């Protein structure tokens with residue numbers, strides 16, 4: 001069957017992982033999950049920290065939290081795409097890692113955020129220097145699943161069309177973009193960038209986002225979106241916390257690709273210049 005259900009959970013994560021995890025469990029109980037379901041969590045779903053030291057210390061406990069997530073997968077009979085969690089790397093730095101777990105709670109993929117947010121934004125934050133504490137990933141990840149071939153990305157990655165084209169060339173049909181966009185950049189760029197990535201690659205997108213004023217003092221844009229390969233907004237969380245959902249239909253995706261074969265027409269595929 002080519003139809004399945006996807007859910008994005010919009011969160012306002014605190015600095016307390018236990019609290020965020022319990023909140024997530026509550027939302028999963030509240031939203032009436034149809035099977036098979038892929039539940040997508042935002043960037044920093046487990047905890048949105050204030051200092052690199054706090055994230056570093058959490059990065060040494062990720063295995064415990066993966067076990068907890070695995071239990072949720074089995075209890076609800078769902079796949080979970082776990083936005084990002086810090087995972088200890090080396091020299092007091094961590095990866096911003098996103099994991100995909102199947103309904104048995106097994107980790108079937110891991111992606112390390114490739115593009116790190118070193119940027120100044122006029123939002124009163126004083127600027128972001130993610131690379132000071134985070135090690136950049138290097139590998140493009142596309143993995144097969146009952147929901148189609150899933151391409152993993154995180155937040156700032158969204159600005160780099162080349163990554164999405166690379167995932168497309170590996171066969172991606174559904175992109176996940178767990179995020180914690182700033183309010184300033186989110187208002188201007190979030191929806192148009194997501195729509196462009198969906199339309200140009202003819203892929204579904206589930207973009208679960210952080211939303212609101214956080215305990216760590218940050219403000220995030222929200223507007224978790226689920227988009228069709230045509231660029232239609234199938235669900236928009238606006239500023240509401242909890243679950244949004246939509247149905248994905250891979251037969252429709254393949255019909256669209258047949259009607260307008262942009263991937264065949266593309267003269268800038270890597271095979272032409274590598």
Ligand SMILES: O=C(O)CNC(=O)[C@H](CS)NC(=O)CCC(=O)C(=O)O
Pocket residue numbers: 043044048049055117128129130155156159180181182185186189
């Ligand atoms: O630092 C943490 O704890 C969690 N990570 C984030 O919030 C990251 C890095 S600062 N945020 C983004 O990538 C926002 C990108 C963005 O807003 C844009 O591209 O406009």
